[in-house]
Amino acid sequence: MSPAEDQPLLTVDGISRYYGSRLGCRDVSFELYEGEIMAIVGESGSGKSTLLSLLSGQAEASAGTMRYRLRDGLEIDLRTAGEAMRRLLFRTDWGFVHQDPQMGLRMGVSAGGNIGERLMAVGARNYGDIRAAAAGWLHRVEIPADRLDDTPRSYSGGMRQRLQIARNLVTAPRLIFMDEPTGGLDVSVQARLLDLVRQIVAETRVAALIVTHDLAVARMLSHRIMVLKDGHVIEHGLTDQVLDDPHEPYTQLLVSSILPA
Amino acid sequence: MSVPALELRNVTKTFTMHLQGGMKLPVLHDVSFSAQAGQCLVLSGPSGTGKSSILKLIYGNYRCDAGEIWLRGNGAAVDMAAAPPRQILTMRRKVLGYVSQFLRAIPRVPSLDVVAEPLVAAGLSRETSRARAADMLRRFNLPERLWSLPPATFSGGEQQRVNLARGFLAEHPVLLLDEPTASLDARNRDAVIEMIRQRKAAGAAILAIVHDDDLRTAIADTTVDVTRFATAA
Numbered sequence: 001m002s003p004a005e006d007q008p009l010l011t012v013d014g015i016s017r018y019y020g021s022r023l024g025c026r027d028v029s030f031e032l033y034e035g036e037i038m039a040i041v042g043e044s045g046s047g048k049s050t051l052l053s054l055l056s057g058q059a060e061a062s063a064g065t066m067r068y069r070l071r072d073g074l075e076i077d078l079r080t081a082g083e084a085m086r087r088l089l090f091r092t093d094w095g096f097v098h099q100d101p102q103m104g105l106r107m108g109v110s111a112g113g114n115i116g117e118r119l120m121a122v123g124a125r126n127y128g129d130i131r132a133a134a135a136g137w138l139h140r141v142e143i144p145a146d147r148l149d150d151t152p153r154s155y156s157g158g159m160r161q162r163l164q165i166a167r168n169l170v171t172a173p174r175l176i177f178m179d180e181p182t183g184g185l186d187v188s189v190q191a192r193l194l195d196l197v198r199q200i201v202a203e204t205r206v207a208a209l210i211v212t213h214d215l216a217v218a219r220m221l222s223h224r225i226m227v228l229k230d231g232h233v234i235e236h237g238l239t240d241q242v243l244d245d246p247h248e249p250y251t252q253l254l255v256s257s258i259l260p261a
Numbered sequence: 262m263s264v265p266a267l268e269l270r271n272v273t274k275t276f277t278m279h280l281q282g283g284m285k286l287p288v289l290h291d292v293s294f295s296a297q298a299g300q301c302l303v304l305s306g307p308s309g310t311g312k313s314s315i316l317k318l319i320y321g322n323y324r325c326d327a328g329e330i331w332l333r334g335n336g337a338a339v340d341m342a343a344a345p346p347r348q349i350l351t352m353r354r355k356v357l358g359y360v361s362q363f364l365r366a367i368p369r370v371p372s373l374d375v376v377a378e379p380l381v382a383a384g385l386s387r388e389t390s391r392a393r394a395a396d397m398l399r400r401f402n403l404p405e406r407l408w409s410l411p412p413a414t415f416s417g418g419e420q421q422r423v424n425l426a427r428g429f430l431a432e433h434p435v436l437l438l439d440e441p442t443a444s445l446d447a448r449n450r451d452a453v454i455e456m457i458r459q460r461k462a463a464g465a466a467i468l469a470i471v472h473d474d475d476l477r478t479a480i481a482d483t484t485v486d487v488t489r490f491a492t493a494a
Contacts, residue, residue: 033347036347191368191369192369194368195367195368195369195370198367202381202382220367223346223347223350224346237324237346238321238346238349238350240322241321241322241323241324241346244317244322244323245276245317245322245323245324247277248279249279249280252278252279252280253279253280256280
């Protein structure tokens, strides 16, 4: 293990968010390392999406600290780093995969353009290189090469989601946020997407925070799992340990509610 | 005697079933034993005495209520009962192998890649990993036409052989085997015995749950009867 890998990429300490007197999430702490996938699970309204928007800087935390380690090893405080830094991180270091691919894609722009746009934002200028990179990523997410110039409007839901993943990963981000990435997909399409995400994460060493209500998705993709209920962390640990030996009543309820295949 | 590769000290495990009104299900009490490098320790005892639970506690799949589980190999010494998730995963990658009774198949992944995965995770190239996975599948007599298929639709015996090939391929210094020959015919059982002998000769410590007396005679250096750790339910 290199020294850099011994340092967490993201260090979250006591993050809370209140909407007036209503609680979004409270006192969440964890560390995330390179190549590590953490699933954030819980039912609707458990605060998992709130947590994801706090972590990705799309909503402001009421309390707590979030530190992020840049490529040069320098740690920054995300809460005080400001909007310009957040935008820079989203161009260079981060990705965000939305549940609804329409939120993460430009629907009127070709698939190649969707991927290329991210590369141009980090300085790529050579048209041939950009197009080749886009074609390479389409292949990697199993979209036929002859669909490169089509817009995602003509794509199926599963293809759109795969394109969104390609668009996010083309700039080799170090951290990717995923909000229910398989929600709304057929199970066969879901299995293909999960397998793809699993492979890409293993190959690129990107760290990922995945919000899902589906424990099977969490089991398949994540190393660690955090169970949220009413904005609180109920249980947190190694994924197979939490799912096979859940200690908290709520986690036991969630695990026992999975329908056998 | 040298420092054991695996050492359990006073390990205790009770399940609390919150959905059944907080019912306590004591499984294991004060489990202590150790396994030496180059030897095979067989856990014996009737069903329901917690043999599989012991393996899961060692693997970090279950959490210990009390006690220590020391694992030593590749220069590391870690108490799996106290280790944080990242360290448990590192030990699983580098030191500790586990062949469970049932293969947890991932949809769409071909058997060859299921077997090769631990080597890829350890940093070997995909080609090398696949070539070594193929050798291992051959040793367990899995027909080559099945290699490109995901194991989900395989028979119990075929799945078990995929699982065994995967478990033996990484050559971990400590290996846990949960009824490794339960659904195998005589030829494949002999293949397992041969693999265990090879791993022992290479210095691995093996902890196995075995019901079959012939198999136990063939592989065991020590037998630990788990009945004495079982809590009277």
